[in-house]
Amino acid sequence: MPTFSVFTDVPLAQKLEGSLLKTYKQDDHPNKMFLAYRVCLTNKGHPWVSLVVQKTRQQISQDPSLNYEYLPTMGMNSFIQASLELLFGKHSQVIMENRAGGVHTVGDSGAFQLGVQFLRTWHRDANIVYIISSQKEPHGLIFQDMGFTVYEYSIWNPKNLCLDPNMFLSMVEQIPSGSVLVIGNIIDCKLTKSQWAKLMSIMKSKRVFPFFDIPCQGFYTGNLEEDTRILQYFVSQGFEFFCSQSLSKIFGIYDEGVGILVVVAVSNQQLLCVLSQLIRFTQALWLNAPSTGERIITSILCNPALRRQWKHSLKEVVKNIMLIKEKVKEKLRLLGTPGSWNHITEQSGTHGYLGLNFQQVDYLVRMKHIYIPKNGWINFSCINANNIDYITQAISEAVFFTKGPEKYLPKHQK
Amino acid sequence: MPTFSVFTDVPLAQKLEGSLLKTYKQDDHPNKMFLAYRVCLTNKGHPWVSLVVQKTRQQISQDPSLNYEYLPTMGMNSFIQASLELLFGKHSQVIMENRAGGVHTVGDSGAFQLGVQFLRTWHRDANIVYIISSQKEPHGLIFQDMGFTVYEYSIWNPKNLCLDPNMFLSMVEQIPSGSVLVIGNIIDCKLTKSQWAKLMSIMKSKRVFPFFDIPCQGFYTGNLEEDTRILQYFVSQGFEFFCSQSLSKIFGIYDEGVGILVVVAVSNQQLLCVLSQLIRFTQALWLNAPSTGERIITSILCNPALRRQWKHSLKEVVKNIMLIKEKVKEKLRLLGTPGSWNHITEQSGTHGYLGLNFQQVDYLVRMKHIYIPKNGWINFSCINANNIDYITQAISEAVFFTKGPEKYLPKHQK
Structure with a gap:
């Protein structure tokens, strides 16, 4: 063994992120949910992939004219x-x-x-x-x-x-x-x-x-x-x-x-x-x-038919996310949850703020096993027909049962 | 237009390498050759790929259980x-x-x-x-x-x-x-x-x-x-x-x-x-x-049958390179080129020193359009049945026609 080690003083690095995901994984509650995935999910809960990608990937893997x-x-x-x-x-x-x-x-x-x-x-x-x-x-x-x-x-x-x-x-x-x-x-x-x-x-x-x-x-x-x-x-x-x-x-x-x-x-x-x-x-x-990803993307972008199919699949994703957001808003209203919840549908893209305060977020994580970041910024594509009732019910409870400053939930603000 | 530009003082960067390849590409001599490719070539002059890779790539592209x-x-x-x-x-x-x-x-x-x-x-x-x-x-x-x-x-x-x-x-x-x-x-x-x-x-x-x-x-x-x-x-x-x-x-x-x-x-x-x-x-x-490369390699290494095929393909590569080196050495001897050329077969791997001095390398590049680095370190897999005669003839000429210090070519040194 050497008397000298370069590594002796190297400490364990602090993890950058993922502590929420880690806590989620360690939780064994049957209803646990993670709403902060980085990828876009389908309404079946799988990572979304444009259908045209799979076809293109196979074509590329069988193309004898390509070398590596x-x-x-x-x-x-x-x-x-x-x-x-x-x-x-x-x-x-x-x-x-x-x-x-x-x-x-x-x-x-x-x-x-x-x-x-x-x-x-x-x-x-x-x-x-x-x-x-x-x-x-x-x-x-x-x-x-x-x-x-x-x-x-x-x-x-x-x-x-x-x-x-x-x-x-x-x-x-x-x-x-x-x-x-x-x-x-x-x-x-x-x-x-x-x-x-x-x-x-x-x-x-x-x-x-x-x-x-x-x-x-x-x-x-x-x-x-x-x-x-x-x-x-x-x-x-x-x-x-x-x-x-x-x-x-x-x-x-x-x-x-x-x-x-x-x-x-x-x-x-x-x-x-x-x-x-x-x-x-x-x-x-x-x-x-x-190169694989580069080749798949280039093949799709440079082929008008494939490109059209891909663009269509993007539109479907956006339509689906808007639908989820509308449903979340509607269900929260039906549950009589205070607030207008318009902010949910006013944000674009997969991710957005739920509009909850720290206490409400904490309630969701600890009491309902719904894992979301402290600022309430979630991936809406993680919500689907199977979990939407549990999630909206939980949010409603969180709003009712926690003592958040009431002004954080203005009524029917445009 | 802004009065200020971050990029104004950015000069054109010097290219790291590839100037030899660039000169080669600009050369329009019909017999031009490049012997310094980074990849291993087959005896048909194509980049070598283990046969088992292609099969594995297709299997992966069709595997419905994989997500991205x-x-x-x-x-x-x-x-x-x-x-x-x-x-x-x-x-x-x-x-x-x-x-x-x-x-x-x-x-x-x-x-x-x-x-x-x-x-x-x-x-x-x-x-x-x-x-x-x-x-x-x-x-x-x-x-x-x-x-x-x-x-x-x-x-x-x-x-x-x-x-x-x-x-x-x-x-x-x-x-x-x-x-x-x-x-x-x-x-x-x-x-x-x-x-x-x-x-x-x-x-x-x-x-x-x-x-x-x-x-x-x-x-x-x-x-x-x-x-x-x-x-x-x-x-x-x-x-x-x-x-x-x-x-x-x-x-x-x-x-x-x-x-x-x-x-x-x-x-x-x-x-x-x-x-x-x-x-x-x-x-x-x-x-x-x-992930694509990682998946292909893992699939092969973790499957005993695929792994065996891959190991076999590596052996074939090495056998082929040794054969090329033997042939180069033999042809140089048949041409009566001074020196033993044993050093060619004594080196392992695709790349090795030809054992030429700067003048001889320069002769090959300028007179014979055979592009090799100044130190004579070439990729032997670039030599095949189609170009070996031209290359060995050229090396022989280079040794005969340039005034290199004779001691650089010792006779039958072990």
Whole structure:
């Protein structure tokens, strides 16, 4: 045995997240439920996958013309192009002018890891980042590990039970010059056009660098173009930005972790410089990004028939989630639960705030074995015909039986 | 347009490698050849893939019991276990004692990126790394980017045309205390058991931390156990170490980039601490490693019949490469090329030194359009029945027509 050990002083690391999931798993109550899964579930409770994916996967696995050689470090050209067109639209200004590009990234964190490494090296004035609370882990921690001071923000107004554009605006008004702003839920920002204009003007005057996060394009309104329209507005106003574009989630191949770090620059020349530096970082990070997910997605996006089927499947997901939300709201009303519960259907996407206070959440976890995060931000696709009665009954009880400040549940607020 | 741009001062990055490949691609000579591919080629010139992979891939794509949910951040347990058993043997001391573990890593660089991040944080005394020249790019650069001083070493003796264990030993004798030593080609080190013992004793006294790189277990001798036996010796001597274990290459699924950062600690307790910290880094790097490659490999390793077929296919690869080397040597002799050329068959694996000096290499590239790196380190699997005559004729010409120092080609040296 050596007298010397490198590992002697290494402590056990604190777990980032998953303690809720861990507690849930250890619970042996027959009715236990977990409403904070990261993936979108079907109404049978299985992880959702676009039907067209399975067919495409089989075709690819049987294609004799494919070999398994290394793909380009930055990703297949066709993949990058198809993804950029998805994000900005085929005929968008920024694509025509060759000012948008991207690099294939790996997993849920890859695009942030790559983007933050770049900013650390080439944008040294930026030391502060503002990130929405729900993304503090793990994306905020990536900034933190690289020396940024991380501030969390929230746009959920627990008093009025709504997503509050004014909270967003006043946060941006307070941001120090030269900060990075991670904008992670464009649709739920609920800003009007003039509010966006005001926001951009503040950001420009303070030289705030926008870092968008688009994890589920299409899952908000069911309309791919609608979900990212604001990006084009930023482009038209001459902004440079990064965007973490995740593609695996919207095809339901979560385990493939396919993403892109999208770059918008003011000219093609600058874009090429930025991309060349990103490739340099990518070579150190993983050198070759795995290809299966990239191939499946490219095959679907580049084939009009498959693409149509996929778009249809996205719409179905959104329709299903809206239906669940409507039902939850209706059942809560039928149970005579105080409050309007309109806020449930006013939020887009799979995830949203239930609008419960800490005590009510605690009641659900401890008394009803329904596991949800402290802020009450849940994945609505975890609710289905089998568990909706138990869940709504439990929420109703939680509201009746806990002493929450009554003002947290305004009646029929619009 | 904004008055301010983050990207203004970003220069075009220098390309790491691939300039040889680029020149090759731009060359329009009909006989041009590239002998430095990273992947193993079949004798038809296609990237080699184990036949059993294709079958397994199709089975997986049709398996209705699989979903595409996120897999564990550290990798599937069955995958890690099967890979560790491959590396150390099922009944090895280190597995029995629960002192070896690993984390699923992505691409060719992932395991190094993760390991170096760990060393930077938890082994701050280490500032110097020794790495074999052929791995300077990109692995050496990962160390460099994280503040290490990187020294290259070589064990190829161009005078005697052999892999020289004494060069390795004298390098280790000169290493400063507390350095990291990347050992990347165990089999080609050609150390005797007593030389290994001496080396380990020096490493211990200098507290040198070993970081092994096993990119192609089985591709050296054709025997999986034989190729990594020395790791067990290090284990038995009480060493802690890291090992970058690449699995995709030995299955021929280069584009899946499946690897593991293997950790050997002195106790299970320390191992768990190290793994917990590695997972923390992994969450920032990619959070979820893609699964297709992991699933294919695990399916094969855990199924005795598939595993047998795969092992057989590895043996065939090695047999084929040996045959090519024998033929190259024989043809060079028949052409009356000065020198014994035994060094070609004395090297293991796909890659090896041709034993040419810079002038001779330059002759091959410029006059014969045969693209090989300056040090003459080529991928022998790029040579096949269709190009062997042209290549050996060209080498022979290069030796005859250039004025290299004659001593570089000793006659019938053993």
